[in-house]
Amino acid sequence: MSTKTTAGPEIERLxxxxxxxxxxxxxxxxxxxxxxxxxxxxxxxxxxxAMDVAVEKVGxxxxxxxxxxxxxxxxxxxxxxxxxxxxxxEDVADLWxxxxxxxxxxxxxVLGGTLSPLDGIGPDDLNIGGLVDRVQAGGVSEVILAxxxxxxxxxxxxxxxxxxxxxxxxxxxxxxGVPVGGxxxxxxxxxxxxxxxxxxxF
Amino acid sequence: MSTKTTAGPEIERLxxxxxxxxxxxxxxxxxxxxxxxxxxxxxxxxxxxAMDVAVEKVGxxxxxxxxxxxxxxxxxxxxxxxxxxxxxxEDVADLWxxxxxxxxxxxxxVLGGTLSPLDGIGPDDLNIGGLVDRVQAGGVSEVILAxxxxxxxxxxxxxxxxxxxxxxxxxxxxxxGVPVGGxxxxxxxxxxxxxxxxxxxF
Ligand SMILES: [Zn+2]
Ligand SMILES: [Zn+2]
Numbered sequence: 001m002s003t004k005t006t007a008g009p010e011i012e013r014l015x016x017x018x019x020x021x022x023x024x025x026x027x028x029x030x031x032x033x034x035x036x037x038x039x040x041x042x043x044x045x046x047x048x049x050a051m052d053v054a055v056e057k058v059g060x061x062x063x064x065x066x067x068x069x070x071x072x073x074x075x076x077x078x079x080x081x082x083x084x085x086x087x088x089x090e091d092v093a094d095l096w097x098x099x100x101x102x103x104x105x106x107x108x109x110v111l112g113g114t115l116s117p118l119d120g121i122g123p124d125d126l127n128i129g130g131l132v133d134r135v136q137a138g139g140v141s142e143v144i145l146a147x148x149x150x151x152x153x154x155x156x157x158x159x160x161x162x163x164x165x166x167x168x169x170x171x172x173x174x175x176x177g178v179p180v181g182g183x184x185x186x187x188x189x190x191x192x193x194x195x196x197x198x199x200x201x202f
Numbered sequence: 203m204s205t206k207t208t209a210g211p212e213i214e215r216l217x218x219x220x221x222x223x224x225x226x227x228x229x230x231x232x233x234x235x236x237x238x239x240x241x242x243x244x245x246x247x248x249x250x251x252a253m254d255v256a257v258e259k260v261g262x263x264x265x266x267x268x269x270x271x272x273x274x275x276x277x278x279x280x281x282x283x284x285x286x287x288x289x290x291x292e293d294v295a296d297l298w299x300x301x302x303x304x305x306x307x308x309x310x311x312v313l314g315g316t317l318s319p320l321d322g323i324g325p326d327d328l329n330i331g332g333l334v335d336r337v338q339a340g341g342v343s344e345v346i347l348a349x350x351x352x353x354x355x356x357x358x359x360x361x362x363x364x365x366x367x368x369x370x371x372x373x374x375x376x377x378x379g380v381p382v383g384g385x386x387x388x389x390x391x392x393x394x395x396x397x398x399x400x401x402x403x404f
Contacts, residue, residue: 007268007269007270007275007276007294007298008270008271010252010255010256010260011256011260011269011271013255014249014252014253014256017252018249020241020245021226021237021238021245022234022237023226023230023233023234024223024225024226024234027387028224031224031225031295032223032225032226033256034293034294034295035223036223036253037256037260037269039222040260043222043223044253044256044257046215046219047216047219047220047253048253048254050212050219051216051238051249051250051253052250052254053212053215054212054216054235054239054246054250055242055247055250057212058209058213058242066209067209067240068209068210068213069209069210069212069213070210073209074209074210092209092236093233093236096232185229
């Protein structure tokens with residue numbers, strides 16, 4: 001289906017860019033663009049401003065790899081956080097899901113994906129070296145591997161465990177309770193909390 | 203589910219605004235925000251710019267009610283368009299759908315909705331007066347009511363037909379071919395073209 005609207009190249013471009021968002025196809029992108037234009041003052045103007053602010057302020061934390069408006073991020077620079085425990089996640093969305101569960105008051109490390117030879121994603125494409133550096137720097141007693149219960153996630157967990165083998169650090173994984181094949185970001189907060197409490201040695 | 207991300211109020215606000223788009227809930231809004239932040243240069247920056255341009259340039263055509271970057275709009279100001287035929291639609295999305303079908307090289311009129319007493323939407327809330335004005339100004343030989351095949355759409359069509367009864371204008375409706383209860387914007391271009399070709403007197 002064409003994205004043609006006859007409404008001028010500026011609206012075409014807005015629709016084409018909206019269609020690149022996850023969850024929006026060409027048709028829903030047209031609907032979203034129309035909705036934005038109709039709700040110009042209530043939605044389009046504030047969203048345009050929020051995006052301008054994000055462009056200007058949001059970046060990647062050089063310590064843990066999450067996104068935030070400060071570097072180090074809010075979590076890494078919070079002295080009330082237990083810096084001796086690092087929760088390792090694949091993606092920022094998983095970090096957010098675990099934070100909503102509010103199960104542990106710890107630090108995080110975002111790998112930025114999983115090992116996937118078929119997709120050409122090797123160890124150097126993930127933020128694994130940064131994790132090893134943090135452990136090597138000392139003060140970390142436990143690394144919790146909170147990766148997805150997928151083949152790629154578990155492969156990645158094994159690889160990270162091997163890289164941390166020489167350090168005096170306990171490496172644990174989430175308890176069973178995470179459905180096999182499931183993704184963390186889909187789970188309710190109670191399940192995440194239980195899986196964290198019953199975590200076992202890797 | 204909370205929208206809390208720990209990533210600062212700026213990202214929270216971006217997610218909350220994205221969640222107001224049709225088709226995006228809180229969870230998909232978080233995914234969309236993360237996607238935008240990760241693809242900052244390729245997507246967030248261009249989308250923020252496209253929205254700024256839309257805020258500045260996009261408005262409503264004072265003749266037909268569609269959205270465009272010029273007033274009168276591209277269609278209303280195009281001398282190659284047949285000004286004697288006005289295709290009346292509920293929504294701009296329907297106008298776009300009919301234009302993609304490219305079945306008629308005519309002008310349009312966007313009502314901006316349908317009569318819906320239960321929702322408090324009466325004739326004065328729709329762009330019906332503007333249509334009567336255009337017909338009254340002369341030069342219009344046919345008004346095609348391309349409204350949705352819903353109860354509200356058909357009620358609105360009857361009302362518009364009554365309002366145009368005193369004028370020397372042929373009022374037609376889309377041919378059967380539009381599925382009962384269906385919405386124009388969901389139909390393929392072939393169905394729309396056939397429905398237009400076989401239009402009947404209202
Ligand atoms: Zn951080
Ligand atoms: Zn117009």
